[in-house]
Amino acid sequence: MKTSQFHKVIGLTAVMLLMLTACGKSFKIKGNIGGMAEQNLRIVYATPVGVTERWATAKANRFELRGESDDPTLVTVYDSHGTFLAHFWLENGDVMKVRGTSPDPYSLEVKGPEVNERWYDFIHSHAGQYASTDPAALNKAIEDYVRANPADELSALLLLCDYRSTAGMAQVTPLLNTLKPEAKPESLLAACRHMMEATKAKPGRVTSLQLYDSNGAAASFVPTASRASILYLWTKQTASLVSDVQTLTEALKNAHDVQAADVLLSPDTVSWSNLRHQHFAAWSKHYWAPQGPMDASLKPLKISVAPTAIVMDSLGIVTYAGSDVRQAVQALNKLIH
Numbered sequence: 001m002k003t004s005q006f007h008k009v010i011g012l013t014a015v016m017l018l019m020l021t022a023c024g025k026s027f028k029i030k031g032n033i034g035g036m037a038e039q040n041l042r043i044v045y046a047t048p049v050g051v052t053e054r055w056a057t058a059k060a061n062r063f064e065l066r067g068e069s070d071d072p073t074l075v076t077v078y079d080s081h082g083t084f085l086a087h088f089w090l091e092n093g094d095v096m097k098v099r100g101t102s103p104d105p106y107s108l109e110v111k112g113p114e115v116n117e118r119w120y121d122f123i124h125s126h127a128g129q130y131a132s133t134d135p136a137a138l139n140k141a142i143e144d145y146v147r148a149n150p151a152d153e154l155s156a157l158l159l160l161c162d163y164r165s166t167a168g169m170a171q172v173t174p175l176l177n178t179l180k181p182e183a184k185p186e187s188l189l190a191a192c193r194h195m196m197e198a199t200k201a202k203p204g205r206v207t208s209l210q211l212y213d214s215n216g217a218a219a220s221f222v223p224t225a226s227r228a229s230i231l232y233l234w235t236k237q238t239a240s241l242v243s244d245v246q247t248l249t250e251a252l253k254n255a256h257d258v259q260a261a262d263v264l265l266s267p268d269t270v271s272w273s274n275l276r277h278q279h280f281a282a283w284s285k286h287y288w289a290p291q292g293p294m295d296a297s298l299k300p301l302k303i304s305v306a307p308t309a310i311v312m313d314s315l316g317i318v319t320y321a322g323s324d325v326r327q328a329v330q331a332l333n334k335l336i337h
Helices: 003-024 114-125 127-131 136-148 153-162 169-176 186-200 241-252 272-279 296-301 325-336
Strands: 027-033 039-047 050-058 062-067 073-078 084-090 095-100 109-111 209-213 218-221 228-234 258-264 285-288 308-313 318-322
Touching (some): 027 073, 027 084, 039 062, 050 062, 062 073, 084 095, 084 114, 084 153, 109 114, 136 153, 153 186, 228 296, 228 325, 241 325, 258 272, 318 325
Parallel strands (some): 228 258, 258 285
Antiparallel strands (some): 027 062, 039 050, 039 073, 073 084, 095 109, 209 285, 228 308, 308 318
């Protein structure tokens, strides 16, 4: 072989190796889900240095999302309104395929790394419990699985991702301690720590928000106009909507000089009027943000998912921002009692 040809072969081989290496340096989520149409999707996942976000556009119900992490990591998929769609345990080189006739997170069919397939087998078997606003039945099912499978990595995933604790990690930790070391790798625990730290981050102060009111007109929400304020940001897909609003409305019954407002995170307001009158009749203000959590008007709130409750004092200082309405009520009570 001539020297020049030899160099060409070596060069092509090197390029192919680089391409293969590059392909292995990411994980992929490929989907075809009915009802997605065209919208921006977001994945959130933990890396050794923190939490990362990536975006991709679904077109004609199809999408492909990519991410990179040196360690196996938890990956959560959200739609354009910040509504939870799916979550997986992935590492570089993994390919996760997702199919469904609708963006119902509890009926999706998945194909990929074995632990994720078993995870979704569990979800399918308990779909009604996942969809319920009462966490007791789902928690019992997860507890039963954990006790029967202390060496299974899926036990840790169910506890850390799907268990609906009313007392935070204080309720989860004793169950987690029953698992064998191989069921709870450090990479999984670290990923959860990073995600929890990220959800604790909240804006410092909000003086005014420019939104749209229930008539579609531009309107301002000014926290400094009252002793305390609470915003509940939601979508029509929010599974906990009914129970969340009941909890918040009950807390507001004896609250004085408090602004309570709901914010619909969706461009679709066709059924908003009915939902508003059905669930938020006792609330004083109603707004909507057409672009969901990423709407420019909501930038001061630094939210990324729905539902989210925001509690502010008379100076507009945020004292709580998160999805646990019970904690939101506790924060509100500290301001008004």
